[in-house]
Amino acid sequence: MGRVLCLLYHRVNPVQDDIYHLTVSPDHFEEQIQYVKSHFPVLRFEEDWTRSNRDGVVITFDDGYRDNYEHALPILEKYHVPATIFVSTGYVDSSQEYWWDEIARVLTRDVDYPEQFELRDSLYHYIWDTHSLEARKEMVRSLHWILKMDPDVERANLWLAQIRTWAGIGNEGREENLPVSLRQLQELGHSEYITIGAHTVNHRSLGAQTKEGQQYEIGASVNFLERVLGRKINTFSYPFGSSVHFNQDTFGVCSQKGIIKAATTAKGLWKESANPYVIPRVEVKDKGGKEFEEFMEECWRLG
Numbered sequence: 001m002g003r004v005l006c007l008l009y010h011r012v013n014p015v016q017d018d019i020y021h022l023t024v025s026p027d028h029f030e031e032q033i034q035y036v037k038s039h040f041p042v043l044r045f046e047e048d049w050t051r052s053n054r055d056g057v058v059i060t061f062d063d064g065y066r067d068n069y070e071h072a073l074p075i076l077e078k079y080h081v082p083a084t085i086f087v088s089t090g091y092v093d094s095s096q097e098y099w100w101d102e103i104a105r106v107l108t109r110d111v112d113y114p115e116q117f118e119l120r121d122s123l124y125h126y127i128w129d130t131h132s133l134e135a136r137k138e139m140v141r142s143l144h145w146i147l148k149m150d151p152d153v154e155r156a157n158l159w160l161a162q163i164r165t166w167a168g169i170g171n172e173g174r175e176e177n178l179p180v181s182l183r184q185l186q187e188l189g190h191s192e193y194i195t196i197g198a199h200t201v202n203h204r205s206l207g208a209q210t211k212e213g214q215q216y217e218i219g220a221s222v223n224f225l226e227r228v229l230g231r232k233i234n235t236f237s238y239p240f241g242s243s244v245h246f247n248q249d250t251f252g253v254c255s256q257k258g259i260i261k262a263a264t265t266a267k268g269l270w271k272e273s274a275n276p277y278v279i280p281r282v283e284v285k286d287k288g289g290k291e292f293e294e295f296m297e298e299c300w301r302l303g
């Protein structure tokens with residue numbers, strides 16, 4: 001019985017400023033796909049892996065960035081390589097960036113900022129020093145953690161609006177960081193190489209939410225995709241993906257919605273005994289040539 005190595009990508013893009021290190025350059029992505037294609041069978045995430053007796057590789061993307069359509073799709077088509085894209089549906093067709101990119105955008109620009117930012121509402125009170133870029137990056141990290149664990153999207157939107165006003169910055173996202181448009185999502189969905197899976201609506205930790213909250217996040221993202229793509233959605237990936245970000249309720253809700261397999265960010269290889277709701281993946285960094293080959297060899301040593 002073969003093992004399966006699921007690779008995790010987020011972005012394929014020539015952008016330079018990527019404070020989250022989520023981006024692989026198009027040149028490196030092409031080298032990586034060529035290498036994978038010439039060394040391993042490339043399987044689809046949703047297919048039954050127990051039928052394969054060789055080690056295989058699966059390509060996955062999280063979030064649904066527009067660059068998956070612009071830069072990754074042409075390369076996947078050129079090499080006839082299938083991939084699954086897990087989309088956070090609340091961002092489809094938005095002119096605003098994903099919340100983590102939005103906090104980075106408003107706080108790391110090369111302009112003068114006030115000396116500090118005070119956030120106060122009925123639950124939270126923080127004061128952040130904002131005089132230097134380093135200090136503001138610290139604020140980005142701190143806000144990232146709060147937003148990821150707090151599912152109250154309205155509260156977060158109020159904060160973001162407050163921070164934009166404070167910084168004197170509008171809400172239009174940077175073109176290169178935007179999520180897919182509806183038309184791009186539909187084109188991706190119609191490509192014979194792409195499977196679309198769900199990745200919640202708002203991209204918050206599911207592990208921090210009530211069962212009802214999870215039912216909304218999982219259910220509404222699956223329903224939206226089924227409606228706009230006109231087909232059944234049966235795969236899912238958990239935002240942030242480590243074991244604190246999902247729980248037994250998550251498995252129950254996924255199963256009720258007809259999800260057959262769900263991807264985590266637990267580093268490892270899939271083996272036949274694995275729980276289908278805890279599929280391990282390994283995140284790919286911006287590497288080419290020898291460095292990528294070494295990375296792949298290390299992946300197979302994970303067991």
Ligand SMILES: [Zn+2]
Nearest residue numbers: 062063239240
């Ligand atoms: Zn994600």
